[in-house]
Amino acid sequence: MEPEAKYTLVGAAALILVALLAAALVWLKSSGEGRDAHRFKIYFEKHSLEGLEPRSYVTMQGMKVGSVTGFRFSASRKGAVEVFISLDPGTPVRTSTTATTERHLVTGLATVRLANGSEDSPLLTESPEGEPYPVIQEGGSPMQQMTDTVSQLALSAGETMRRINTTLAPENIAAFTEILDNLRRVSRRADALLTKADATFDSLGGAADEVRAAAVALKTDADTLTKTYASLGTDAAASIGEIREAVRKMSADVDRLAKRADALLASGDEDLRDTARAVRAAAEALGNAAGRMRDPREVIYGPPEGGLGPGEKTR
Amino acid sequence: MKAVLGILLATILAACAVPGPRExxxxxxxxxxxxxxxxxxxxxxxxxxxxxxxDTQDIAYSRAPGTREYYRFNRWTERPQRSIHAQLAARLGGGPARDGLRLDTNLDEIYHDASEQPGTARIAITAELVDPAGRTVLARRTFSRSVPAASYDAPGAVHGFNRALAALIGDIEAWVAVEARPKAR
Structure with missing residues (x-):
């Protein structure tokens, strides 16, 4: 009598678990990236896809609206990569929508950013002939994004706006425009951007804006690093390796930024020098943060044996 | 009971591993x-x-020839080349010189030579006097100064660095006065 009662209990429990598992699968399938999601395709030719992975985020106006479902080299367009994305229902993808990639300086992970050129344009629903999904156009090159960043800064930050406006005084605006045009023509990839700015450094106006935009990104990443660093004590094992790698990657950017700021400081234009000083300070702040994180293990466990300087001692 | 004792023992061992307060x-x-x-x-x-x-806020020292290390708990408030530039500019700038000469400087070395007690504060700077209009280097020279540290530790070394830098800026000032004479107006 006793053994039969236990078998019944075990069998019932097993059935309940199987039913719950099935329900969970159905629920997962029907939500998120399931059948309600809208799929689109993007041909990327100008943007580097380094750091892009399946399930990477797709964002619009800063919000996550979907994810990358796959990518492959294009057989129909030479040099292009086809990226497939799945978007939440209700995401307003229009015919004027463009896609660009953004890469986080610290983690190196890339996201696909969607932006609507005009909110009045019709929704993108039709698939072109021969395409399984509607195709979103690729956005501007990284250099154009950089100039967009400068424009956004001008709108959002009063102090930055004042400086940019001064830089764009009538006597400078022609040269500034020419410099930007030159940079737009030549710059195709983000990596080439730094090299180009160095090579044309006598064009101080363009370089100043480029440096300023880079500084804004670096400040954000410095904040992220600082927060990660603060949480090191609670998540030491997972964070140490990540932070050291991030700092290693970032140090080269800091060095380049600081060198260009130094060169700007040597110029005779007082406004540019003023801007460069601010940028230099930001770069140094970041460098100092990176320096403190050079070996986070030491923060927890102290310097290695024999690693103390003259007169230094642990209590 | 054994599991509880095991967890207790592990907790005690972990507590022992946590470092105490440091300098x-x-x-x-x-x-x-x-x-x-x-x-x-x-x-x-x-x-x-x-x-x-x-190019860092860390203060460097050397215990053996050909080697360099950083102090762990003692740092500069800003990178040394920034302080040096500010003081050079305060001493040699002093006003508009748009059509004048330009002084380029590079901090080659700044470290506490701690191979012997109390050690020596050493600074070396290479200076170039440049004519921006002609894009020519008029003169170039490396200056170095060594001053005994006040004590065998970072505060003693910094005391030596300050004195060495004062002497070094004096050297550069005198050199600039001589080299810039033909261009002075």
Whole structure:
């Protein structure tokens, strides 16, 4: 009598678990990236896809609206990569929508950013002939994004706006425009951007804006690093390796930024020098943060044996 | 019961592994005590650059020839080349010199030679006097100064650095006065 009662209990429990598992699968399938999601395709030719992975985020106006479902080299367009994305229902993808990639300086992970050129344009629903999904156009090159960043800064930050406006005084605006045009023509990839700015450094106006935009990104990443660093004590094992790698990657950017700021400081234009000083300070702040994180293990466990300087001692 | 004892033992061991309090970080100002500009014609002082190892807030020292290390708990308030540039500019700049000469400087070395007690504060700077109009280097020279540290530790070394820098800026000032004479107006 006793053994039969236990078998019944075990069998019932097993059935309940199987039913719950099935329900969970159905629920997962029907939500998120399931059948309600809208799929689109993007041909990327100008943007580097380094750091892009399946399930990477797709964002619009800063919000996550979907994810990358796959990518492959294009057989129909030479040099292009086809990226497939799945978007939440209700995401307003229009015919004027463009896609660009953004890469986080610290983690190196890339996201696909969607932006609507005009909110009045019709929704993108039709698939072109021969395409399984509607195709979103690729956005501007990284250099154009950089100039967009400068424009956004001008709108959002009063102090930055004042400086940019001064830089764009009538006597400078022609040269500034020419410099930007030159940079737009030549710059195709983000990596080439730094090299180009160095090579044309006598064009101080363009370089100043480029440096300023880079500084804004670096400040954000410095904040992220600082927060990660603060949480090191609670998540030491997972964070140490990540932070050291991030700092290693970032140090080269800091060095380049600081060198260009130094060169700007040597110029005779007082406004540019003023801007460069601010940028230099930001770069140094970041460098100092990176320096403190050079070996986070030491923060927890102290310097290695024999690693103390003259007169230094642990209590 | 055994599991509880095991967890208790592991907790005690983990607590022992946590390091105790250590010496607090200290920050030092590299200050040569420059108070007034010199009397000669000013030059444009370009930002001082630095060799990669010294381009940091960490204070460097050396216990053996050919080696360098950083102090762990003692640092500069800002990178040394920034302090050096500010003090060079305060001493040699002093006013507009748009059509004048430019002084480029590079911090080659700044470290506490701690191979013997109390050690020596050593600074080396390479200076170039440049004519921006002609894009020519008029003169180039490496200056170095060594001053005994006041004590065998970072505060003693910083005391030596400050004195060494004051002497070194004096050297550069005298050199600029001689080299810039034909261009002075």
């Amino acid at each position: 607090p970080d200290r920050y030092f100002i590299l200050d040569a005590g420059i108070t007034a500009p010199r009397s000669g014609a000013p030059v444009v002082v370009a930002p001082t650059t630095a060799a990669g190892f010294y």
